[in-house]
Amino acid sequence: MSNKNTTIETDFLVIGSGVSGLTFALKVATKFKEAKVILITKDKKNESNTNYAQGGIATVTNSNIDSFEQHVKDTLIAGDGLCDEKVVKMVVNDAPNRLQELIEWGTKFDKNENGDYDLGREGGHSQNRILHHTDITGAEIERVLLKQVEAKPNIEFLEYHYAIDLITEHQTKKKKTKRNSKITCFGAYVLDQKKSVVKTYISKFTMLASGGNGQVYETTTNPKVATGDGLGMAYRAKAEIADVEFIQFHPTALYNPGEYPAFLISEAVRGFGAKLRNSNGQKFMHNYDAREELASRDIVARAIDNELKKSGNSHVYLDCRHLNIEKFKTHFPNISEKCTSLGIDIKKDFIPVAPASHYICGGIVVNKNSKTSIKKLYACGEVTRTGLHGGNRLASNSLLEGLVYAHSAFLNVSKKFTKTNMPKDIPEWNDNGVIKNMEKVLITHDRNEVKTIMTNYVGIVRSNERLLRAEKRLKVLYEDNKRLYDHSEISTDLCELRNLITTAYLITQFSKKRKKNCGGFFNMDLN
Template sequence: MVSDKKIFESDVLVIGSGVSGLTFALKTAIKFADAKIIIVTKDKLSESNTNYAQGGIATVFNETLDSFEQHIEDTLIAGDGLCDEKVVRMVVEDAPKRLQELIDWGTKFDRNDKGEYDLGREGGHSQNRILHHTDLTGAEIERALIAKVKTQPNIEFLEHHYAIDLITEHQANKKQTKRNSKISCFGAYVLDEKKSIVKTFVSKFTMLASGGSGQVYETTTNPRVATGDGLGMAYRAKAEISEVEFIQFHPTALYNPGEYPAFLISEAVRGFGAKLRDYKGEKFMHNYDEREELASRDIVARAIDNELKKSGAPHVYLDCTHLDMEKFKDHFPNITEKCASLGIDVEKDFIPVVPASHYICGGVNVNKNAKTSIKKLYACGEVTRTGLHGGNRLASNSLLEGLVYAHRAYLNVCKKFEKTKMPKHIPEWNDSGVIKNMEKILITHDTNEVKTIMSNYVGIVRSNERLKRAEKRLHVLYEDNKRLYDHSELSSDLCELRNLITTAYLITQFSKKRNENCGGFYNIDLV
């Protein structure tokens, strides 16, 4: 049971409970049995982007049919010249070991009739190399990791604990620090949502594994928790950030107005052989790329966006009717069931789909050991920019990236663990002078406006004029939010709005600076 005290000390503080945070916490807890590891998560332990990942994890598991070089090449092609080839090679070559660990920890991947792993294929991949658990791979990984982590007595879970800000010299000593200066992280200030108090978490090492930013757009496949919190905290702490202009829009979210977040029709469905058709029922992907439906996500998403703009239609279709239905329903039971619940019989009917915000390819800069530019602060997963994805993430490389970087962070922490001391004299959160009666409608209105601005002006296709308009309107929202934040009692909604505005601002600013179209970034004025 959580006590009412406001200062908590731990050897390791993990912010986030997806594949990256849980893997790092688990490995560290096993290695240092006397250490204390605290995991804080803003919702339930299982509520993360990992839990919603359908497709699977890419890895070279059958070297007679595949090779590291082919996986590396596919990743580099998808990244459109912006990947760090050394990072790509490191992740791809380390993949089999990290996947085997997941399996050893209880993750169950699908096998075929021969008892071999049933390897799927997705857009941008030249070979079948995707390990999956039906169409709920992320949920299966999350299940296995949570079960394993709960066996470790030195790990403490704190659900409904919202990380507000990282603690650095600025908070500890009230000194203004500059970006790129020598900054250290001493933990984080965290809002206990149930008790409405801000707690001070002091730690030797902090892992930022807070996930993505999809909620900055109106239509997204991301869960409600993906509000750019890690980017916001890192930016305010003056960490180095890059390439956040590269937003990956998943081409095929189920068109179902009013459903939020959007239900994802996995990339693996197109890998299985499904075809895209326009509003009239005609195929169109051959007009955009020779790989047709198996082109990378940026190409498919822009193709659909163009078809929608030409026709004025609200959606296009995904045609599965020609496929082996017995195998299809076995591979994609969740998708089949979801469609059926809406009166769509995948055996006879086309599935209406639209692109949706899915993944941010840039983020907090980390090196090969998951170290940020801030001392004692590590970061893993979608919140980071590692160099693996470049301008466009190759399908099913994200869970893999989280596993590899969590492992490398763990190895690096092991080297420093014994000689790193607990920070001292960290001040408690100061909430004096706040008002208690803030109107929630103000937060709701501004949150919706951020989503509208980003969807209309900083979406799949951008322009210089759209970016200027977004910048102006976001500045007004920033000023309004700052007044609210400085004088109101904190709530998770208010803090999320703060981070949404920050993330939207960063995406817009980096988009303005990008002077060429590549990967997931497309500005019509640069054509």
């Protein structure tokens, strides 16, 4: 690690290059052409959960068969009583406007032979309302937003820049901050991974749009970058956190041992008519919910988990044999190609599937303007708890949430931009006294242990004893990692491990406090 530190001033610091970060950066750069916007991402530009989203965007576009009221109702039912109804209505009502923006920017959504949008249906939805681009909707949105952002001369887009910690009074005044006290964000310390230099980014406003934490589990549909970095940074900065016990497991990840991350078999496949079957070839969803395969994800995931526990098998199956295979291939070209590459003929064979960690429904608490409990710190996307998802996210509401809240944040900062001054006297990063010969195997071992602990003890079904065991083991890992972090040269791997342990700890602690089963949380010791 070089001892040369660098301090950079910017009007807006955006951390994360998914739908939320890109949209916010694009909007503020467009309105304030004199402003400097720095957008950082820990990997290449398009490596985000957004890029891997298959399903689409849930939006009411056909008033003849659908309504805002129905979309709101479906969201509230999926959230199992924990949604903020005012937030749900705000997001659903604003959806058409945000959709139109995407279309104007160049996003292509599939249409049918009549020229109307080809609306899909997924679990928990009462109507066909999912707009999609075959089975790679997220990649299409990411492509369009990247193109728009890269055309803005006042946006500096930095790849392979890893945010280590937010800068608050804790660093500037060397005083211990308390949660729920008055705290201000002044920017972030960021590791330039290519140059091995920690830079100090001082910003008038900071947007945290760093995505999810799927890597805390052994099997996940999330890319390797989803290590809970934003949640870890915000927690250390003393931001308010809520509802992180609600982890959504996608019911149907392709069962293909050795593949990582897990390949997602979109929920839209079940919306298209595919049926779940157990190891004996029998349908089983009718035993769990009247909506069968179109029940919400928490119900379907627990149903599969129960079937696996009864049979002792590692996976169940999706049956597509009765479907129009040519239309299936048109709707789901990447899924079809993936199955073919593994020797699965969907006209004759079942598709092996199993649940995988997919989405965290809680996170950093924000209001309708994306404001966190820390001044000048905004957050958007999966890293947040907005009140939209409650205990369980309705399918295809996440991309929509990112768009709506990025817009809300933009409107809010627009009122404050000209009145906000650049922070002063921000200390640079101090890495004195660190050792250079850290054994990387220690990080790898501990990272794998976190995954094992969370998968075995804090998974789809939990218990008091499992949570207690997780707590004890995570405490040891935390102490080991803190000692390593305090005395070792900074690295992305080390910081990611720190955030994974923090995220695992938070999920476990919030799970212990939850005394009633609902949504994506289920403790077998509770009624």
